[in-house]
Amino acid sequence: MRRVLELALMVVAAVGSVSEAGGGFDQAIDAVSTRVVKVYGLKAGLSAGYGTGTLISGDGLVVTTFSLLLDSENLRVVTHDGTVYGADMLDMSEELQLALLQMKPRSEYDRRGNRIVGDPIGADTFTYFTPGDSHAMYPGAWVLAAGNPFKVSQGAEPISVTVGVFSTRTHLDARRKTRDFPYRGEVLVIDAITSNPGAPGGPLVNLDGEWIGLVGRVVESKRTHTNLNYALPVETVMDYVRSVTEQGSEEDVATIEKVEPYHGIKLFEMGYQKNLVYVDRVKRRSPAKKAGLRKDDLIVSIAGRSVRDSQTFHAIMREYKPGDKVDIVVIRDEKLHNLSLIPEEPRE
Amino acid sequence: MKLVLYQPSKDGCNWRLVRQCVCGGNDGQAASRTRLWLCIPRFRLDEARGRLMLSVRVVMGMLVMTATQVQASSDDLPHAQQLAFRNAVETIKPSVVRIETIGGAQPSDSATAGSGDDTDADEDGLPDAKPAPNPFRDTLGSGFLVADGPTTGIIYDSDGYILTSSFNFVRDPSHITVHLADGRQYVAKLIARDKVRKLALLKVDATGLPTPTWAPVDDIRIGQWAIALGRGFGGAEPSVTVGVVSAMHRMMGNALQTDAKLSPASYGGPLVDLEGRVLGICVPMAQRPGELAGVEFYDAGIGFAVHRERVEEVVRALKTGTSFYRGWLGVSTRQDRKSNQLVVNAIADPSPVKDVGIRPGDAIIQANGKDVKNITHLVQTIYMLPAGEPVYLVIRRQGLDYGYEVILARSDDLGPLAEPEPPPVDPLNPFPIPKDTPWR
Incomplete structure (x- = not known):
């Protein structure tokens, strides 16, 4: 092995230009080390909540993962050089599992009641990430x-x-x-x-x-x-x-109750939501009839997503609007058939 | 960029060209005339030093440049490595299929509870002597909830045979569909399963399917890169995990071991080398019975893949519709403290041992030529043998040794255990205090 090592060193020396730093991961590590912060939040029990944050602006905008521990007056953010800052939580989204913090100069009192004045923050105080692809x-x-x-x-x-x-x-x-x-x-x-x-x-x-x-x-x-x-x-x-x-952090996405559009498929359901998705009946002149669905077809996927039970079937169908094209795969006579169905306005 | 990969030849003296490919760089350097040789020096290592030597190998991977216009972003080993991983994935990808199963037993919540009640064996791999309807039954219980997502398979031959893991069919689905990488999809038939090696063979009505290349078992070395592919997350691209071959000849020679993270996302899929050649089929395995045994190792860096030699042998039988089941002797045993021998405690009726005339109280001295001193020895000799295989047992009865050939049976063919005979009463010590009883 030593012989090979020597040989390797010789070759690298001869070429000269090859990454003198060695491994090749160091480039990436250099890039991250100054752009990551440690986040400390609300105390949960005896231990303080802690996490990691990613800097995305020079003036201290930090994106991190949703956590109830962030909902605290006393957020602290520690940069790579050990400087402690305070932070305000700008927004938290449970649905996206994300939270956005704005770092601010530390403003605390020590045990004797003296005010600790933290480092000020300018527009380009921090190095930060720009999004890649x-x-x-x-x-x-x-x-x-x-x-x-x-x-x-x-x-x-x-x-x-x-x-x-x-x-x-x-x-x-x-x-x-x-x-x-x-x-x-x-x-x-x-x-x-x-x-x-x-x-x-x-x-x-x-x-x-x-x-x-x-x-x-x-x-x-x-x-x-x-x-x-x-x-x-x-x-x-x-x-x-x-x-x-x-x-701003206003909720601008109104949640609309989604309604299943009319397709005319009556599934074989016995009150239990985990039935296989067999077609029990196809209504006359319905979108399903036009699409070519038949009684006893087993629906296995919709638009590439597996359908294993009637519950999933209805959940997926609710995502479609009248007029959308719905690609359905069914098993009929031990063969797969691709059908496309165009649902209509829901009927009462 | 032209990437040329060398691996040590078998005699260890020379390097052998294993792959030569032209690929685009990260940032459009495809047109650059850079030639990059990645030479991997010979490495020979014993198992104990495996990790150490591997890291040495990575550091020493030599990079020889004939041209100097290589951009900074691609002049190091990790970049070459990830391109090599990508090449391997691209090579094998057309042969990796997604399997959807519909119907069958629903995943039960009781399985998550992990209660020992539905497990038919304790740690030593043989059934308990507890009275139960049939202590040898093959059950699902291992505290793992079987998911209902897609699973993975690999094309075995171009005429529509798909090899996968029996793990993917523990729920006995009523419908199976196979989705090829190119978008073609078929209804598949489950031909047969090997519940010992955890393999299963499917057949779809198709011809001209893209078959993979298999790596000869003798070419596989401990420490070489191993890449596992799976389609368990669905989607167009397979999921990829990367590791090395950690050991050969595991599970009584049926499998090789890898530290690439294997999980239900990859069971049934291939483990490949840097050339995209199949090293084995990823399966859950453990030294205890149960169809889900070994799943608890998922993502732990302990994974198993059945290698080519065993696969060929098994598939030949599976194609004829023959399924393999775990073989059982049909005995429960206890360790005799006086003689320090493994003594037959009770015998199932009917069972293979009953047929040949082995009786409770007999001591098992040898199994398949190997000395047996305790239950572990016995289990290690027979745990990967399917039903129908013979086991040669040497039994000591009243000081005399008897040889028996016992044909292992399926758990379904075993009757309940007969009540164990009470141990003989010592006239000098009729109420012995068990050795383990603590003094109070």
Whole structure:
């Protein structure tokens, strides 16, 4: 082995220009280390809530993961050099699992009642991330997650970095402990243990140090019943940040009760929601009839999404509006058939 | 960018070209005439030093540049590595299929409770002697909830045979559909399962399917890169996890071990090398019975993949419709403290051991030529043998040794355990105090 090592050193020396820093991960690590902050929030029991934040502006805008521990008067944010700042929570979205903080000079009193005056913040006090492109990632590409899991880093100590590969991009359908996880959008699945306590809210970067996602909390996927390590795509994060900074934190998305459009499919249902999705009856002159659905067809997927029970069928159908094209795959006579159905206005 | 990968040849003296490919750089350098050789030095390592030597290998991966106009972003090993991972994924991807199962037993919430009641075995891998309807039954219970999401398979031959893991069918689905990487989809038939190696064979009505290349078992080395692909998350792209081959000859020679994270998202999918050649089929495995045994290791860095030799042997039988079931002797045993021997406690009726005439009180001395001193020894000799395989037992009865050939049986063919005979009463010590009883 030593012989090979010498040979390797010789070759590297001869070429000269090859990354003198060695590994190649250091470039990415350099990029993250000054742009990640440690966040301390409300006390939960005896221990203070802690987490990680990602700097996205020179004047101290920090995006992090939703946590009730952030709902506190005494938020503290510690930068890479150990400087302590205060912070205001601008917005928190449980649905997106994101929160936005604005750092401010520390303003506290010590035990003797003397006021601690923190460092002032200017427009370019901090180095920060500009969003990269999460769609450029491919399965097998290296990713690095930075954060402060288990609070191992304190003050000016550098944050912890985990290396893994980008696994896949998928829609999250998950639960956290016993509750359904509110976020339902796309996530980047990471092949590395990144979602330890305290780590969520840190950035996920590619090999070139480009910011591609925000590390999320541990959830259990309903598709596989396994714990997932994931990050929210940077595009989702920035959309959220824009919605908060440009329009204030007012809720502008009204939740509309969705109604299932008329399709004319009567399913075989016996009161139990987990029945297989067999077509029991197709109404005359209905969209389903026009689409070519027949009695006893087994509906297996709608627009590429698996349909395993009637509950899912109705849930997916509710997402469509009258006039949309709905691609349905059915099993009929042991063969798959692709049909497309155009639902109409709901009828009473 | 032209990427040329070398791996050590088998004699260890030379390097062998394993892959040569032209690929675009991260930032549109496809047109640049950069030639990049990634040479991986020979590495030979024993298992104990595996990790250490691997890291040495990564650091020492030599990078030789013939041109100097390489941009800063691609002049290091990790960039070359992720391109190599990508190439392997692209090579194997057309052969990795998504399997959807519809119907069958619903996942029950009682399974999550993880109660020991529905498990048919304790840690030592053999059934308890507790009175139960049939202590040898193969159950689902292992505290893991079977999900109903898509699963993964791999095309075995171009005529429509799809190889996957039996794990994906524990719920006995009524309908199975197979979705190819190119979008074609079929209704599939489950031909047969191997519940020992956790494999299953499906057939779809198609021809000309893209088949993968398999790596010869002798070429596989501990410490080499291993990439697992799965379609358990659905979507157009497979999910990828990366690790190394951690060990060979695991599970009585049926599988190799990897630290790439395997989970229900990848069971049934391939584990491939950097060339995209299949090293094995990812399956959950453990040294205890139960269809879900081994799932508890998911994402823990302990994963198993059935290698080519065993797959070929098994698939030959599966194609004829023959399923494999775990083999059972039909005995419960106890450790005799006086003689320190493994003694037959009770025997199922009917059972293979009953048929050949083994009786309660017999001591099991040898199994398949290996000395048996305790239950672990016995389990290690037979736990991966399917029903129908013979086991050669040497029994010591009243000081004499007898040899028996026992054909292992399916759990369904075993009767209930007969009541164990009370141990013989020692006339000098009719009420012995058990050794483990603490003094109060």
